[in-house]
Amino acid sequence: MGKVKNLISIQDLDRKGIDAILDTASKMETVAIDRSDLLRGKIMAVLFFEASTRTRLSFESAMLRLGGGILGFSEVTTTSAGVKGETLADTIRTVERYADVIVIRHPLDGSARVAAEFASIPVINAGSGAEEHPTQALLDFYSIRKLKGTIDGLTISLCGDLKYGRTVHSLGMALSQYDVSIILAAPPSLKMKPAIIEEMKKAGIQVNQVDNIEDAITEDVDVVYQTRIQKERFYREDEYFKVAGKFKISNKDAERLKDDAIILHPLPRVDEISPDVDSMPQAKYFDQVYNGVVTRMAILKMVLG
Amino acid sequence: MPDETELKIRIVKIKDGTVIDHITAGHALDVLRILGITGGEGSVVTLAMNITSSRIERKDIVKLEDRFLAENEVAKIALVAPNATINTIRDSKVEKKTRVELPSTISNVIVCPNVRCVTNKEREPITPKYEVLSKQPMKLKCNYCWTHIEETDIIEQFTK
Numbered sequence: 001m002g003k004v005k006n007l008i009s010i011q012d013l014d015r016k017g018i019d020a021i022l023d024t025a026s027k028m029e030t031v032a033i034d035r036s037d038l039l040r041g042k043i044m045a046v047l048f049f050e051a052s053t054r055t056r057l058s059f060e061s062a063m064l065r066l067g068g069g070i071l072g073f074s075e076v077t078t079t080s081a082g083v084k085g086e087t088l089a090d091t092i093r094t095v096e097r098y099a100d101v102i103v104i105r106h107p108l109d110g111s112a113r114v115a116a117e118f119a120s121i122p123v124i125n126a127g128s129g130a131e132e133h134p135t136q137a138l139l140d141f142y143s144i145r146k147l148k149g150t151i152d153g154l155t156i157s158l159c160g161d162l163k164y165g166r167t168v169h170s171l172g173m174a175l176s177q178y179d180v181s182i183i184l185a186a187p188p189s190l191k192m193k194p195a196i197i198e199e200m201k202k203a204g205i206q207v208n209q210v211d212n213i214e215d216a217i218t219e220d221v222d223v224v225y226q227t228r229i230q231k232e233r234f235y236r237e238d239e240y241f242k243v244a245g246k247f248k249i250s251n252k253d254a255e256r257l258k259d260d261a262i263i264l265h266p267l268p269r270v271d272e273i274s275p276d277v278d279s280m281p282q283a284k285y286f287d288q289v290y291n292g293v294v295t296r297m298a299i300l301k302m303v304l305g
Numbered sequence: 306m307p308d309e310t311e312l313k314i315r316i317v318k319i320k321d322g323t324v325i326d327h328i329t330a331g332h333a334l335d336v337l338r339i340l341g342i343t344g345g346e347g348s349v350v351t352l353a354m355n356i357t358s359s360r361i362e363r364k365d366i367v368k369l370e371d372r373f374l375a376e377n378e379v380a381k382i383a384l385v386a387p388n389a390t391i392n393t394i395r396d397s398k399v400e401k402k403t404r405v406e407l408p409s410t411i412s413n414v415i416v417c418p419n420v421r422c423v424t425n426k427e428r429e430p431i432t433p434k435y436e437v438l439s440k441q442p443m444k445l446k447c448n449y450c451w452t453h454i455e456e457t458d459i460i461e462q463f464t465k
Binding site: 009085087088089106107108109110111113114117129130131194195 | 419421422423424426428429430431447448449450451452453
């Protein structure tokens, strides 16, 4: 038996690996429409210990389009882990006997690594606490490459909750492998983890940190990646309200961008992008949603193919 | 700055106990805090800080009369003083001389300071492990959540 292929961190992939997934995702555009039997007979277990709309449904849609089957849960209170206190390790050692691949979302940092440690089948991290969300980073990369034609040479602003936002952690680490300029825009209490900034600088990337949204949305910027200030990541509500509501993108902000600049958001959004931005040419976050399907088809092919 | 010869005069030999030598300069007080030694125990404690050394540029020394170290205490000292040597003295003779060794991965010495780390979840059958990223300054990486743990976090945890 060969080595099990997992996707736990975006750092499991080098640039060649990322580009290979993006190339496969591109080929999946027609497969997604025509459907395929590529993974016929394979079963994907989706274990969602945390809420999700897009990640879970796009994984399920990806598997169904490739001819595979799905099982799992999205409401932890219906499981032995949620009600009876079963450990994550035991849940994994059970589920691996029912499926060929595990897709897991869990509220704790490092949880996907525990799953991979106890599973003899591939594990895909669909969000681990505030730590990482590698498949989101891959679909973000795919979206940027599809819309801009390239990733190298771009100026990219990562905005909002850079401390607890797992999508920007994975995206930031992956961007270290490309020739880009990065603007990190966050309130002082939600700045990017120093370890990730260190990683970017070590890779020779120009990193500019700002504490307001205005400096992150300028005519020099090619990609604005906005994120939600996540209430569920705060222990204290008053701290959340202190920073929530700031870092909103209005249509006035978006007007400062070039016509071919793009605004992305991993969604869900609350009010950090004003609805009047949705109709502007730069607003691409709903196109980004569909890219999640083809990117996850490519990821499933990689780990199961 | 005093050298080791001068120091021998200043610090008397001990009969039974432990000499912790080659402590990273400035960390002798951290070592005492890790060992829970306050001075109120009644035993002789001798301490010298920032003295010159042939092996490392500057060092601290701690001599503890009637105090021997457990394995777990040696492991903790290795994290704040990775070049330290531990001399066990009995009847005024060096019974055992060991140089602390910091492996590339450590476990069972600290807990991950990231409260959201899966290693802090009760009953999960996992052993927290940390990769040593740097010895000076000490920096560890949790092998599960990949949090970087700085020297100040480690000392704070040991001396709580």
